[in-house]
Amino acid sequence: MGQTPDMMRAVIAEGSGGPEVLKVVQRPVPRPGDGEILVRVKVAGINRPDVIQRQGGYPPPPGAPDILGLEIAGEVVAAGPGAGRFSVGQAIMALVPGGGYAEYAVAHEGNALPVPPGLSLEEAGAIPETYFTVWTNVFDRGRLQAGETFLVHGGTSGIGTTAIQLAKAFGATVIATAGTQEKCDACLRLGADVAVNYRSQDFVAATKDATGGRGADLILDMVGGDYIPRNYDAAAQDGRIVQIAFLQSPKVEVDFRRLMVKRLTHTGSTLRPRSPAEKAVIARALEDRVWPLLAEGRCRPVMDSTFAFEDVVKAHARMDGGEHIGKIVLTL
Numbered sequence: 001m002g003q004t005p006d007m008m009r010a011v012i013a014e015g016s017g018g019p020e021v022l023k024v025v026q027r028p029v030p031r032p033g034d035g036e037i038l039v040r041v042k043v044a045g046i047n048r049p050d051v052i053q054r055q056g057g058y059p060p061p062p063g064a065p066d067i068l069g070l071e072i073a074g075e076v077v078a079a080g081p082g083a084g085r086f087s088v089g090q091a092i093m094a095l096v097p098g099g100g101y102a103e104y105a106v107a108h109e110g111n112a113l114p115v116p117p118g119l120s121l122e123e124a125g126a127i128p129e130t131y132f133t134v135w136t137n138v139f140d141r142g143r144l145q146a147g148e149t150f151l152v153h154g155g156t157s158g159i160g161t162t163a164i165q166l167a168k169a170f171g172a173t174v175i176a177t178a179g180t181q182e183k184c185d186a187c188l189r190l191g192a193d194v195a196v197n198y199r200s201q202d203f204v205a206a207t208k209d210a211t212g213g214r215g216a217d218l219i220l221d222m223v224g225g226d227y228i229p230r231n232y233d234a235a236a237q238d239g240r241i242v243q244i245a246f247l248q249s250p251k252v253e254v255d256f257r258r259l260m261v262k263r264l265t266h267t268g269s270t271l272r273p274r275s276p277a278e279k280a281v282i283a284r285a286l287e288d289r290v291w292p293l294l295a296e297g298r299c300r301p302v303m304d305s306t307f308a309f310e311d312v313v314k315a316h317a318r319m320d321g322g323e324h325i326g327k328i329v330l331t332l
């Protein structure tokens with residue numbers, strides 16, 4: 001593989017705990033297997049699931065490296081057997097099951113995408129995890145349609161900022177919740193029709209107010225806990241609720257009569273354990289439906305901050321602090 005070294009710098013969590021458990025260590029450069037490409041990583045996106053993994057709550061699925069990191073942007077340096085879509089030197093971004101916080105990473109070529117024109121590599125490295133997650137949960141599973149009302153919790157999270165923009169681009173009315181006025185203002189700037197500060201307003205009442213009493217057709221929730229019964233209240237008749245995390249709690253007492261009477265659908269999913277083939281289906285849908293929007297500037301990752309690779313501890317501390325709006329990335 002030409003000039004590729006044998007060893008590289010990579011970030012692992014030594015034990016579990018706060019950002020300080022993250023260590024930059026030496027690891028062998030991975031070799032691309034069947035259908036895989038080797039990428040010289042220039043940008044590694046940081047996601048909340050990395051924080052949960054660091055805290056010991058989200059171990060890598062079988063076969064995934066213990067090196068952190070679920071999304072990368074960089075340059076293709078080699079292709080494994082049967083991988084032929086991208087040429088050496090091409091700039092790509094990719095969803096990876098782990099291994100992103102490193103100088104080199106392997107990606108399944110079906111889970112990689114070209115960088116749309118006009119986008120920087122930093123922006124590209126901030127895209128895969130949230131775009132794949134939003135597409136599969138909001139549009140596939142949640143079946144959001146133009147003209148419907150979409151309620152997204154955590155409106156300024158990486159996921160939330162992506163969900164607001166894509167839902168607006170596809171013609172939905174968007175209600176977003178966030179924990180400060182500054183974050184609510186950011187949601188409105190991104191295109192949300194209504195932003196609800198959940199610390200000072202009841203999101204159920206605000207959703208009802210905004211929809212003439214109907215409620216939201218689709219709710220994307222990462223909070224859980226007491227949001228579960230409240231989402232049932234905020235949902236419209238025949239509404240859908242898609243659960244992607246439980247930042248508050250996965251356990252709660254719920255009166256399910258509301259689900260039955262309103263004919264609600266409550267579902268959820270996780271992205272990381274899915275097979276490369278399943279993720280490739282999402283990648284193709286994104287390339288067809290969303291990449292033209294990125295190229296036209298109709299959606300764009302919201303960049304909170306960029307940290308040097310060596311400052312990964314500071315980058316995780318920024319996410320732990322919870323003041324960020326949009327995406328945090330590492331550059332190499």
Ligand SMILES: NC(=O)c1ccc[n+]([C@@H]2O[C@H](COP(=O)([O-])OP(=O)(O)OC[C@H]3O[C@@H](n4cnc5c(N)ncnc54)[C@H](OP(=O)(O)O)[C@@H]3O)[C@@H](O)[C@H]2O)c1
Pocket residue numbers: 046047048049052129130133154155156157158159160177178179180183222223243244245246247248269270271272319322326
């Ligand atoms: N299922 C999947 O496939 C999948 C994939 C990717 C991510 N996720 C999940 O999606 C969530 C967002 O990920 P991300 O990377 O976008 O994270 P992020 O940028 O760190 O956002 C987390 C957001 O949650 C809100 N929040 C934090 N703790 C909360 C609490 N206890 N109650 C209410 N809100 C809280 C914060 O907003 P406020 O300050 O406004 O409260 C923040 O905007 C994470 O939970 C992550 O695990 C799931």
